[in-house]
Amino acid sequence: MNESICPRRLRSFSALRGLVRETRVSPQSLVYPLFVVEEQNVRREIPSLPGQFHYSPDRVCEAVEESLAHGVNKFLLFGLPAHKDETGSGAWNPQGVVQQGLWAIRQRYPQVVLIGDVCLCEYTSHGHCGILEGEVLDNDKTLPLLAKTALSQAQAGADLIAPSAMADGQVRAIRSALDREGFAQTGILSYSAKYASAFYGPFRDAAGSAPSFGDRKSYQMDPHNLREALRECALDEAEGADCLMVKPALSYLDVIAKVRQSTHLPLAAYSVSGEYAMIKAAARAGLIDEYPAMCEATVSIFRAGADILITYYARELAKAIVKGDMG
Ligand code: PBG
Secondary structure, X not given: OOOOOOHHHHHOOHHHHXXXXXXXXXXXXXXXXXXXXXXXXXXXXEOOEEEEEEEOOOOHHHHHHHHHHHOOOEEEEEEEOOOOEOOOXXXXXXXXXXXXXHHHHXXXXXXXXXXXXXXXXXXXOOOOOOOEEOOEEOHHHHHHHHHHHHHHHHHOOOOEEEEOOOOOOHHHHHHHHHHHOOOOOOEEEEXXXXXXXXXXXXXXXXXXXOOOOOOOOOOOEOOOOOHHHHHHHHHHXXXXXXXXXXXXXXXXXXXXXXXXXXXXXXXXXXXXXXXXXXXXXXXXXXXXXXXXXXXXXXXXXXXXXXXXXXXXXXXXXXXXXXXXXXX
């Protein structure tokens, strides 16, 4: 061994490791998902997502307040309507549950970033992400409904619209509806490369959005494909997306890295419910130490190239970052 070449030299103590650290994370990059239920006076823990809660619109500001205290000021809102139907009409109701949640937060906290998830699966009786023709998602019938949903969320105070239905052309449809109705300043954070993943299980319980038959493989992406993700991202960029997203995160770090190289747009990664639930469950079983596992998983996503991370651990992470536990 050549003794003058010694990588360990730069690892000898914490401050020196901090000096040469390559991946630096900030609470500013974190987005916290919130689930709003169409009820009153509710703050109820979600069984499939320990530590996460359902809030009614009249109490959702409590979640914002607590998050701000932790240093998190960006939120992604999902709605659980009281009634579902074939077309998911609750999604674009101006008085709908997510619109009420957005409005309540917007009134009280004008400076926070509010992102609305735009999809129909929480609102349709069949649990699919758009209008069905037989058992197949009808793209053309779905697009105007996604556009209406996006518009109603912009009107309720969303800064960014996050379409997650994986319908072709959804970004263009939403962009033109927003522009036409005077919301040119409302941005689009597109779930560009969203895979048909097994890791959404706990979310589907939390959002009551499991499909009543079949699966989402005819619209969400095949986990075997990487080039297709680059194609989806390029299409979304051309259609006017302001930010792109890869989802899930941990099993798709290669996709994040490749997308990062192929675009200049900000890139988000969504560390989904199953990723959170796995760490929680393993920690509860005494198999891993939750806190460092959370930190390490998170660093890997930023190291791969994400600029923005949507995560159920946002508050704990923001604290860990401020404490200096993550660099
Ligand atoms: C809506 C949507 C889903 C998630 C985010 N938006 C569920 C799905 O596509 O089945 C999953 C989020 C998570 O698992 O944390 N379409």
